[in-house]
Amino acid sequence: MGSAGLHPRLVYDTPAGVETLLKMNWRILTIGKPKLAYAAAGVAEYEKRLRRSADLEVVPLKAKDESRELLARSEGSFRIALDERGKRLTTDQFVDLINRLEARGDIKSVAFLIGGADGHSEDLREAADETISVSSLTLQHELALVVLLEQIYRAYAIKRGEPYHRP
Numbered sequence: 001m002g003s004a005g006l007h008p009r010l011v012y013d014t015p016a017g018v019e020t021l022l023k024m025n026w027r028i029l030t031i032g033k034p035k036l037a038y039a040a041a042g043v044a045e046y047e048k049r050l051r052r053s054a055d056l057e058v059v060p061l062k063a064k065d066e067s068r069e070l071l072a073r074s075e076g077s078f079r080i081a082l083d084e085r086g087k088r089l090t091t092d093q094f095v096d097l098i099n100r101l102e103a104r105g106d107i108k109s110v111a112f113l114i115g116g117a118d119g120h121s122e123d124l125r126e127a128a129d130e131t132i133s134v135s136s137l138t139l140q141h142e143l144a145l146v147v148l149l150e151q152i153y154r155a156y157a158i159k160r161g162e163p164y165h166r167p
Helices: 037-050 066-073 091-103 122-127 141-160
Strands: 011-013 019-021 025-031 055-061 078-088 109-114 130-133
Touching: 025 066, 025 141, 037 055, 037 141, 055 066, 055 141, 066 122, 078 122, 091 130, 091 141, 109 141
Parallel strands: 025 055, 025 109, 078 109, 078 130
Antiparallel strands: 011 019
């Protein structure tokens, strides 16, 4: 249950009588911290921008068996693996995915899984609820993290009707 015992994805009437949708808990599990200065700056910038829109946490992991650690740390979450073999979504399709996940009452948190240099194991890809690709190109995992954060930010800007996104 969400804060004050409320279900985290249902619509409630606020004291002012305005309906509000409570924030989804988003976790991005990634192998390693960004070492490239521009990637670290991009991550920090989008984390700051997303604070008002999304309950989001970037969790860098360090493990010998990367896929096993990603699976263990995402237990109980709706898992979305980022993989070059995944579905290629347009921004509008990504917004639709976020809307569908937020509307479901059975999902408490969503975990995006970003592997290291060797990618994901077949076991992880099979265990994931969704597998998406952020590019047809193979991206270094630090860049994939920045692209994902930017797209999450863009999705919430679209949902708020802000001018950030211009199709």
